[in-house]
Amino acid sequence: MERSIENIWKEGFLESDALVAPKINNLYNQKSIHIIDKFKRMFRINLIAIVVFSFVFLAISIFVGIPITGILFFITLSVLVLINKSLLIGLDKIDRGVSSYQYLKAFNQWINKQIAINKKMSTFLYPIIFMSMILGFWFKDAEGVRLGERLVNEILIGFPNTYLVFGIPLIGIIIIVLILGLLAFFGGRIYMWDLNLVYGRVFKKLEELLTDIESLRS
Amino acid sequence: MSSDFYKTSILPFAGIIIKLCRAYTNSQEDFEDYYQEVCLQIWRSKDNFREESQWSTWVYRISLNVCLTLLKKKKNNVQHFVSDSITSDETEDNYAFSNESLNLLYDAIRKLSEIDRAIIMLYLEEKSQKEIAEIIGTNPNNIGVRVKRIKIKLKKILDGKIN
Numbered sequence: 001m002e003r004s005i006e007n008i009w010k011e012g013f014l015e016s017d018a019l020v021a022p023k024i025n026n027l028y029n030q031k032s033i034h035i036i037d038k039f040k041r042m043f044r045i046n047l048i049a050i051v052v053f054s055f056v057f058l059a060i061s062i063f064v065g066i067p068i069t070g071i072l073f074f075i076t077l078s079v080l081v082l083i084n085k086s087l088l089i090g091l092d093k094i095d096r097g098v099s100s101y102q103y104l105k106a107f108n109q110w111i112n113k114q115i116a117i118n119k120k121m122s123t124f125l126y127p128i129i130f131m132s133m134i135l136g137f138w139f140k141d142a143e144g145v146r147l148g149e150r151l152v153n154e155i156l157i158g159f160p161n162t163y164l165v166f167g168i169p170l171i172g173i174i175i176i177v178l179i180l181g182l183l184a185f186f187g188g189r190i191y192m193w194d195l196n197l198v199y200g201r202v203f204k205k206l207e208e209l210l211t212d213i214e215s216l217r218s
Numbered sequence: 219m220s221s222d223f224y225k226t227s228i229l230p231f232a233g234i235i236i237k238l239c240r241a242y243t244n245s246q247e248d249f250e251d252y253y254q255e256v257c258l259q260i261w262r263s264k265d266n267f268r269e270e271s272q273w274s275t276w277v278y279r280i281s282l283n284v285c286l287t288l289l290k291k292k293k294n295n296v297q298h299f300v301s302d303s304i305t306s307d308e309t310e311d312n313y314a315f316s317n318e319s320l321n322l323l324y325d326a327i328r329k330l331s332e333i334d335r336a337i338i339m340l341y342l343e344e345k346s347q348k349e350i351a352e353i354i355g356t357n358p359n360n361i362g363v364r365v366k367r368i369k370i371k372l373k374k375i376l377d378g379k380i381n
Contacts, residue, residue, distance in 0.1 A: 005323060021253070
């Protein structure tokens with residue numbers, strides 16, 4: 001006798017294997033791996049973008065006559081990329097075979113280490129970038145004379161009593177040192193702001209996932 | 219999600235969630251993902267439950283909404299990479315029940331439209347027309363006719379008349 005769909009439904013679910021609920025804890029694996037893979041992808045793209053930018057900027061700086069800026073930029077960003085590239089190797093070493101909680105915890109530790117290192121580097125990074133701009137323009141050729149020297153000469157015409165230290169107006173040195181100090185002081189904060197702008201959503205998801213698993217474990 | 223909440227408020231209704239998730243997925247991986255998402259959403263939305271309906275009805279409503287949302291997301295993702303049509307292979311489940319008739323019925327259910335799938339599953343779970351209408355958000359008077367039509371369609375699919 002032909003069975004109705006109601007009977008197929010009822011009889012089908014009488015078997016013991018039909019309604020086995022998946023283990024919730026293990027199900028977090030896919031999600032955590034997905035989040036971390038997404039972060040890795042973004043991180044790699046970010047590093048590639050920095051490398052491309054440093055090359056383009058080097059070419060432009062030579063073209064517009066401020067090669068010192070371009071070279072210093074290039075060296076600084078290359079160091080930044082190399083350090084972060086070596087940090088990325090550490091991320092690849094995280095074992096995917098462990099539980100999702102351990103996996104996320106290991107990733108969280110890695111990210112905290114990465115942030116701490118980059119935050120420290122930012123204390124030097126932003127002042128170096130600023131200084132490279134100053135030096136680039138200072139040594140830029142302006143009709144046979146350095147732009148910096150030409151600027152000093154013009155200041156001395158307008159303000160003959162300007163106090164000079166190694167041929168540079170003291171007030172200029174003070175302003176530059178002040179800006180360098182501020183950049184060094186706020187470097188870490190600028191980096192954190194930049195970091196949240198790019199990776200903020202990934203970090204938020206990671207935090208939510210960790211909270212979820214932690215409450216599940218409690 | 220605390221394990222107490224899972225044991226007392228979700229696990230007793232796991233059957234209904236599993237049945238529904240199976241109807242909207244075609245692989246074990248997707249099924250587990252949908253099941254997880256449904257459980258998480260129930261847990262996250264538990265404070266919004268105002269006892270205006272039964273807890274089971276509310277669980278079913280959340281399960282259905284999550285499945286429909288995930289299905290929509292999946293379709294959008296697939297459309298970015300391949301064609302926009304769903305092939306007949308996609309209705310077949312890689313992970314099947316041991317009961318062959320049930321597998322055939324599930325394959326047939328997966329060939330229905332998203333809403334028809336929800337209606338027939340609620341009907342098979344012996345929900346009243348009023349409850350089905352409440353969950354779907356439609357007029358209870360139309361449910362009876364719709365169920366009859368879906369059953370005819372399912373019968374045709376099972377008899378191999380519709381691919």
